Amino acid sequence: MQILVIYCHPRGDSFCAAQRDVVTTSLQAAGHTVTLRDLYAEGFSPALSAEERGRYHDVPDNLLGIEDHVADLRAAEALVLVYPTWWYGLPAMLKGWLDRIWAPGVAFSLGEGAIQPALTNIRRIAVVTSYGSPLWLLWFIGWGDYRLFSRGIRRLCAKGCRLDWLYLHAMDRRTRPELTRHLDRVRAHFSRW
Structure with a gap:
């Protein structure tokens, strides 16, 4: 399977980077083709400029300057965000x-x-994330990022697109063995893909 991994963290020595490495090596070991996009390392500009917004609905002119990202997204059968x-x-x-x-x-x-989905090539999405918050607070707040992917982003992909959610809560209070166990769970999950 062709898998696009989007990694977003400013530090190369973070726990998030360790998760990224486990994801990519596990998928490659399982025989998948992995394309990794490291948004910070690339210097990706997240701001939508006035010019880009002006041509936002002008297809295909709205792709100027982002063609490489779009090509990777269109080629992917699965998307993993870390x-x-x-x-x-x-x-x-x-x-x-x-x-x-x-x-x-x-x-x-x-x-x-109505909005018609166009990324029907993507059959599976996985999110690997960490939260500083305790679990009870995530339930109280309502899991905002989970809702974004489960109710919004996933609808733009293939019908029946699967969403996998791998998370670690209370990140800042975890011991080294707990962090290692989480990485082992991530490794096992992606090894089964």
Whole structure:
């Protein structure tokens, strides 16, 4: 399977980077083709410029400057996003990636009064994330990033697109053995893909 991994964290020595490495090596060991996009390392610009917004609905002119990201997204059969959850949502860089790359003509089309999915090549999405919050607070707040993917993003992909959610809560209070056990769970999960 062709898998696109989007990694979003500014530090190469973070626990998030360790998760990224486990994801990519596990998928490759299982025989998949992995394309890794490291948004910070690439210097990806998350801000939608006034010019880009002006041509947002002008397909295909809305793809100018983002063609490589769009090509990777269109080639993928599965999408894995590895990021830390900050302030109960996506890091600004990752939110900007969605704003700029999941554009009309790429992720959806507007027709017949409804949004039509356009990324029907993507049959599976996985999120690997960590939260500083305790579990009870995530339930109280309502899992904002999970709802975004389960109710919104997934609808723009193949019918019946599967969503896998691998998370670690209370990240800042975890011991080394707990972190290692989480990485082992991530490894086992992606080894079964």
